[in-house]
Amino acid sequence: MDPSIQAGVDIQHSGSPQVAHEIVKVTVAYLPAPVPFRHVFRDETVIATVRIDALTFFGVQDHQDRDKHEFFLEFEGRRLTNMAETLGQLLGPHRREAHFNLIEEITKGAIDE
Amino acid sequence: MTAIYVPIDRWVVAARVFSLTAENLRRAGRDGKESGILWLGRRDKTAQITATAFPSGTGVEECPGHWRISPEVFGTVTRWAAPRDLCLLGVAHIHLRGVPARLSRTDRNCGVQIPGILEVIIGDGGDQLDYRKWSWYVCENGDYHQMSKAEIGKRLTVDHSIDFESCTVNAESVLFSTEAQ
Numbered sequence: 114m115d116p117s118i119q120a121g122v123d124i125q126h127s128g129s130p131q132v133a134h135e136i137v138k139v140t141v142a143y144l145p146a147p148v149p150f151r152h153v154f155r156d157e158t159v160i161a162t163v164r165i166d167a168l169t170f171f172g173v174q175d176h177q178d179r180d181k182h183e184f185f186l187e188f189e190g191r192r193l194t195n196m197a198e199t200l201g202q203l204l205g206p207h208r209r210e211a212h213f214n215l216i217e218e219i220t221k222g223a224i225d226e
Numbered sequence: 227m228t229a230i231y232v233p234i235d236r237w238v239v240a241a242r243v244f245s246l247t248a249e250n251l252r253r254a255g256r257d258g259k260e261s262g263i264l265w266l267g268r269r270d271k272t273a274q275i276t277a278t279a280f281p282s283g284t285g286v287e288e289c290p291g292h293w294r295i296s297p298e299v300f301g302t303v304t305r306w307a308a309p310r311d312l313c314l315l316g317v318a319h320i321h322l323r324g325v326p327a328r329l330s331r332t333d334r335n336c337g338v339q340i341p342g343i344l345e346v347i348i349g350d351g352g353d354q355l356d357y358r359k360w361s362w363y364v365c366e367n368g369d370y371h372q373m374s375k376a377e378i379g380k381r382l383t384v385d386h387s388i389d390f391e392s393c394t395v396n397a398e399s400v401l402f403s404t405e406a407q
Contacts (some may be wrong), residue, residue: 144304145314145340147269148230172228172340179335187301190398214304218297219336 136209137200141167141186143215150215156201160186160193163200167215181220186213232270234342234364237315238383239265239275240390244357247348250280251320255351260293262319264303265344266312273342275315276406278392279303285397292332293319298397306393306400316344318360320352327354327361334370345370357384 134155141150141163150170154163164186168174175183186193188203188211204211247263254261267275281303285296307313317338321327327349329337337345347361348354362378363370373381393403 142304142308144300144307145338145343146230147232147313149308170228170230172231179331185297187298187304190301190305192297214301214308216297216300216304217338 135201137204138210139163139200139213140211141170141213141215143167143171143173146171154200156204157199159196160198160200160203161196163213164193164196164215167213171215173215173217177222180222183218183220184215185218187216188213192216231341234269234271234273236272236381236383237275237344238272238385238388240277240388241384241386242390242392243275243278244384246278246280246392247318248352248355250278251318251348252352254288254293255320255322255353257288258290258322258351259288260290260320260322261288261352262293262295262317264314265316265318265346266303266307267315268311269313269315269342273315274388276388276390277307277310277312279306280392280394281396282394282401283396290322294336296397299395302395302397302400303393306395306403310391314338314340314343316346318344318346318348320348322351323349323353325349329361329363329370329372337365337370339365339368341365341367357382 137154137156139152139154150167152166168184243265250263251261264279265275266277267273281295281299285299287294327347329345329347343365345363362373364373389406391404391406394401
């Protein structure tokens with residue numbers, strides 16, 4: 114298995130039939146990182162969870178020093194702002210894969226040099 | 227910091243990275259503005275810097291006192307770099323003539339805080355062509371430290387035969403791209 118793939122979904126293999134949750138293969142690229150974050154999520158997973166898991170994988174976090182540093186997910190060239198949206202809502206019923214970019218935004222603080 | 231960031235001992239840099247950096251940044255320098263460029267490549271104990279991404283136009287601020295690119299520009303670069311297995315290894319920008327070629331507090335604070343990332347300041351508005359006279363900083367332990375001339379000599383190698391590719395980007399798209407050559 115690719116070491117950058119993290120298992121996240123418990124697929125039931127027991128005898129009794131299960132109501133299948135749709136799963137989505139997610140890839141997140143972060144420009145300074147040599148490998149992407151890859152993870153399989155259920156489609157009801159909210160974007161906030163994908164973002165937090167990607168931040169953890171890449172070892173970065175939102176923070177404030179002189180400036181405000183925030184990370185956002187970009188999907189198909191647009192910034193995702195609704196963190197409560199699910200992957201299913203974002204992708205629609207048929208898409209089972211999604212590629213995001215993780216990008217840092219630095220908002221200048223009040224203290225100027 | 228996570229294990230995905232292999233500690234970098236040395237950098238091998240395609241010679242074209244330096245010449246294209248100078249070509250792109252001097253234009254702004256001669257107009258009295260700061261400008262910058264991203265260096266990309268493959269990260270390993272010996273990292274290879276084999277590509278440049280030059281931000282230009284929408285989403286890029288080139289001003290006398292600062293150079294800044296929007297997050298959307300980083301998005302465009304990411305979309306160009308990811309399929310090529312390239313990651314960000316450094317950022318070079320110019321300081322104008324009369325401004326010390328050293329990392330300012332703003333440069334330090336707004337730099338990419340990932341171990342091993344280079345921040346390079348080119349003095350004299352980009353007219354300083356000798357890379358050994360540029361100011362080289364590397365991010366280590368959450369801050370940037372300036373490399374001495376001896377350290378630069380020890381950790382940096384210029385390679386004239388290594389493949390090189392480049393692009394020019396703005397906040398919306400890749401404006402120009404070359405393939406590896």
